[in-house]
Amino acid sequence: MKSHKELELISNQLRIDIIKAISRAKSGHPGGSLSAIDIIVYLFFNEINRTKDNAFSPDRDRFILSKGHGVPALYAVFAKLGLISYEELMNLRVLGSRTQGHPSYLDLPYVESSTGSLGQGLSVGIGIAIAGKLDKKNYNVYTMIGDGEMQEGQIWEALLSAPKFKLDNLCVILDYNKSQIDGYVKDVMNLEPIKEKLIAFRWNVIEINGHKFNEIEKAINIFKQTKEKPTFVIAHTIKGKGVSFMEDNVEWHGKAPNEEETKLALQELQKLLESNG
Amino acid sequence: MGKSTRLAFGETLALLGEQYPNIVVLDADLSKSTMSNLFAKKFPDRFFEMGIQEANMIGISAGLALSGKIPYACSFACFITGRYDTIRVSVAYNKANVRIIGTHAGIGIGEDGTTQMGLEDISLMRSLPNFNVCQPCDEIETRELIKYSVNHVGPMYIRLTRQNLDKIFDENYKYEFGKGVQLTDGNDAVIFATGALVSEAFKASKILKNKGINLRVINIHTIKPIDKEIIIKSAQECKLIFTAEDHNIIGGLGTAVAEVLCENYPSRIIRIGLPDVFGESGTPEALYKKYGFDSESLARKIESHLKEEKQ
Ligand SMILES: Cc1ncc(C[n+]2csc(CCOP(=O)(O)OP(=O)(O)O)c2C)c(N)n1
Numbered sequence: 001m002k003s004h005k006e007l008e009l010i011s012n013q014l015r016i017d018i019i020k021a022i023s024r025a026k027s028g029h030p031g032g033s034l035s036a037i038d039i040i041v042y043l044f045f046n047e048i049n050r051t052k053d054n055a056f057s058p059d060r061d062r063f064i065l066s067k068g069h070g071v072p073a074l075y076a077v078f079a080k081l082g083l084i085s086y087e088e089l090m091n092l093r094v095l096g097s098r099t100q101g102h103p104s105y106l107d108l109p110y111v112e113s114s115t116g117s118l119g120q121g122l123s124v125g126i127g128i129a130i131a132g133k134l135d136k137k138n139y140n141v142y143t144m145i146g147d148g149e150m151q152e153g154q155i156w157e158a159l160l161s162a163p164k165f166k167l168d169n170l171c172v173i174l175d176y177n178k179s180q181i182d183g184y185v186k187d188v189m190n191l192e193p194i195k196e197k198l199i200a201f202r203w204n205v206i207e208i209n210g211h212k213f214n215e216i217e218k219a220i221n222i223f224k225q226t227k228e229k230p231t232f233v234i235a236h237t238i239k240g241k242g243v244s245f246m247e248d249n250v251e252w253h254g255k256a257p258n259e260e261e262t263k264l265a266l267q268e269l270q271k272l273l274e275s276n277g
Numbered sequence: 278m279g280k281s282t283r284l285a286f287g288e289t290l291a292l293l294g295e296q297y298p299n300i301v302v303l304d305a306d307l308s309k310s311t312m313s314n315l316f317a318k319k320f321p322d323r324f325f326e327m328g329i330q331e332a333n334m335i336g337i338s339a340g341l342a343l344s345g346k347i348p349y350a351c352s353f354a355c356f357i358t359g360r361y362d363t364i365r366v367s368v369a370y371n372k373a374n375v376r377i378i379g380t381h382a383g384i385g386i387g388e389d390g391t392t393q394m395g396l397e398d399i400s401l402m403r404s405l406p407n408f409n410v411c412q413p414c415d416e417i418e419t420r421e422l423i424k425y426s427v428n429h430v431g432p433m434y435i436r437l438t439r440q441n442l443d444k445i446f447d448e449n450y451k452y453e454f455g456k457g458v459q460l461t462d463g464n465d466a467v468i469f470a471t472g473a474l475v476s477e478a479f480k481a482s483k484i485l486k487n488k489g490i491n492l493r494v495i496n497i498h499t500i501k502p503i504d505k506e507i508i509i510k511s512a513q514e515c516k517l518i519f520t521a522e523d524h525n526i527i528g529g530l531g532t533a534v535a536e537v538l539c540e541n542y543p544s545r546i547i548r549i550g551l552p553d554v555f556g557e558s559g560t561p562e563a564l565y566k567k568y569g570f571d572s573e574s575l576a577r578k579i580e581s582h583l584k585e586e587k588q
Contacts, residue, residue: 027388068392093388095559095567101390104557116392117356118329148306151328182306182314182326189328 002045004213009276011041014076015242016269017089021072023262025093028101031252033073035177035210035237036144040065042216043142044077052082055110061139062128064112066121067146067175068102069254074111075099083110119152121145122172126162129170129230140224144173148180151189162230163202170230171223172203175210177239179250194234203232210235243268279444282437282472283380285416287312289423290349294320297427301341303327303334304351310439311351311380332360335377339367342374347427354379354395354436361401368432369405376426377402380437382412383523384551384568385473387440390558395436396551400528402434403501410501411454412436414475415445418498421452429454436472440561443476445496455499457507463491466579467515469508471497471530474521474549477565480572485579492579500530508537517582518546523570526550547582549575 002010014037022028040063044050048061065074072092079089084098091097098108102116113124125143132139145155162170174194182188191197198205204226208215216235223231239253240246243265257265294300294316303325308314317324327334331352338348350357357379358364368375382395402410411426411433413419419437426433445460457469461482470478475496482492493515495507512518518538520531531548538544551568565571569578 025388093390093558095557095563097558101388101558102392104391114392116390117359148329151306151330153330153332180306180329181310182304182308185328188306188326189330 005276007041007045007213009273010045010080011038012242012269012273012276014041014073014080016266016273017076017079018072019243019257019262019265019269021075021089021092022256024090026256027093028072028256029069029254030243030246030257031179031239032067032070032146032175032177034241034243034246035239036070036175037073037076038211038213039144039173039175039216039235040073040077042213042220044081046217047220048142050081050083055083059137059139061142062112062125063142064115064121064125064144065103066115066125066143067118067149068115068121070146070175071103071111074103078110084108118146118149119154122155122158125170126158126165126167129167130165132169133167139169141170142173143170144175146180147174147176147178147185147191148188150174150191159198159201159203166228167230168227171220171233172230173233173235175237176234177237179239179248179253181250181253183250198232202229204229205232205234207234208236210237211241242272278441280416281439281441282413282416282419283310283312283439285419286378286423286435286437287315289420291315291319293424293427294323297347299345299347300349300427301325301346302349302351303338305329305331305334305356307352310353311378313349313351331356332363335360335363335375336367338375339371339373343371347374347376349376349378351378351380353381353393354398355381355393358395358398358401358434365405369407372407372431374430375432377432377434378437379434381439382436382472383438384556384564385438385440385523385561387561387564388558391555394556396525396556397528398434398436399500399522399524399530400532403528403533407431408501409433409499410436411499412472413498414472414496415442417444417446417448417450418452421450422498425452425454438473440473442473445476445479455502455504457504458496458498459507460494460496461492463493464515465491465583466517466519467493467495467511468519468521468575468579469495469497469530469534470521471500473523474570477570477572477575478521481575481579484572484576488580490580490583497530500533503533503537505537505541508534509541512538512542512544517579517586518544519549519579520546521549521570521575524550526552549578
């Protein structure tokens with residue numbers, strides 16, 4: 001268990017790694033990686049407690065990044081945990097690397113499922129959760145989806161089905177950063193009112209700030225105490241969080257910073273890190 | 278270097294919008310990538326942003342087509358043809374006049390990797406009754422194909438590239454739906470190529486010419502219905518037959534050519550495509566080299582097969 005202060009420090013270190021990796025690859029998705037990193041850090045360090053030794057244990061908690069384009073955040077966590085090397089992280093998207101542009105299960109099984117075509121990871125998560133019930137396992141399944149991704153029909157099929165199977169071992173986290181590629185979610189295809197919809201779908205719904213570790217922790221604790229129902233965490237986040245010129249700027253969805261922009265971003269993140277002490 | 282075929286598509290569609298008030302365009306949160314945003318800017322009332330909902334977009338396009346509109350439904354090739362049963366029933370079985378635009382074809386997209394690459398789309402769309410399948414090889418051909426597509430009757434699948442492509446044609450090019458286009462003369466070997474690999478094959482013919490090998494290059498922009506005549510004729514006149522496409526080796530152009538020849542002029546065909554694998558991340562150049570799609574690899578392969586034949 002790490003203190004929230006320690007988690008913050010790790011997150012901000014990993015923000016630097018994310019920017020470096022995407023910048024080196026000259027392509028990738030900074031916005032949705034930076035909005036997701038705090039939640040992924042919390043889960044891997046304080047909840048899932050993944051190590052190299054338990055990485056394939058049948059009893060492990062699972063995390064599926066359904067919004068697969070945010071995978072630099074996941075690879076950064078894997079590198080921090082020693083599941084992959086730092087060099088592999090920095091070889092993001094390079095020919096022959098396990099750190100493919102989107103999660104590839106056969107290349108790197110730690111990702112739990114290949115994703116990158118939006119809308120699919122949640123259903124796979126439901127399957128793993130059902131298997132856990134069948135096998136009387138105690139593991140939990142966490143799936144992170146994007147708000148743009150939530151427009152996919154398959155997501156709503158999944159949302160309809162998980163309560164039917166009473167999957168209290170399933171926790172969906174919505175990285176609600178309010179934007180996608182063509183613009184803000186509310187303009188492209190509004191999801192609101194999300195909370196009411198999910199309550200009507202019979203989910204246990206929790207709304208939090210996805211950059212505050214105490215709120216993430218509280219949500220996960222409520223999830224673990226809730227029986228007979230799956231949990232849906234609406235995590236309000238900021239796309240590009242941590243780099244001022246990327247924050248809430250649609251332009252930074254899927255573009256690598258150039259040399260100058262990388263320098264600026266890293267300077268800002270370095271300052272943030274220093275303020276963490 | 279010319280434009281990408283997606284850009285030529287977007288520009289042409291934005292022009293055609295004036296002349297044809299029945300054109301409507303739909304996109305699923307990729308309008309900046311498919312270049313349908315050029316139409317959206319000019320004709321916001323006839324552009325429908327669906328969000329990330331490819332299946333819904335296809336169904337709505339079918340409804341629009343059944344009501345007399347000419348919809349262009351746009352996304353990456355992998356995502357849009359991934360909604361196969363919707364295309365099959367709502368579009369193909371209805372013979373709805375939908376144009377399905379699949380961009381980011383093949384491993385040529387590079388770093389994004391497998392899940393964003395259209396690698397099986399030709400195969401899928403080719404096996405749907407009522408569907409036509411087209412893949413232009415440069416910006417001029419794209420422009421002419423898109424102009425043609427407005428008045429075409431029935432569903433069409435149009436496959437476009439992310440990457441820029443060499444210009445093969447000039448302003449005088451006369452596009453003819455369903456007809457292969459012979460780009461170079463030669464009887465030593467023939468290569469049927471489509472899309473991005475046409476310019477690679479064309480460059481390969483120049484490399485081979487310097488070695489005294491005459492390669493006939495044929496651009497197949499309409500994969501269905503395929504131009505049987507040009508395929509049979511070239512098979513009869515050339516010593517060796519090759520096909521080349523940035524697509525899985527199964528079900529694409531190579532298969533289509535094989536289908537024609539096995540029934541009409543049984544011949545050995547050497548198919549070049551992805552060897553039934555998923556592709557991967559890498560720069561487009563590195564990937565083309567690895568899978569033998571670049572002009573040098575093509576030339577080397579053709580030369581070595583010709584040597585083998587002689588022995
Ligand atoms: C099925 C599918 N359609 C389209 C895409 C292309 N795409 C990649 S990311 C993205 C936007 C995702 O937005 P969101 O889910 O909100 O992610 P975030 O903002 O967190 O990055 C789109 C449309 C895709 N990956 N999969």
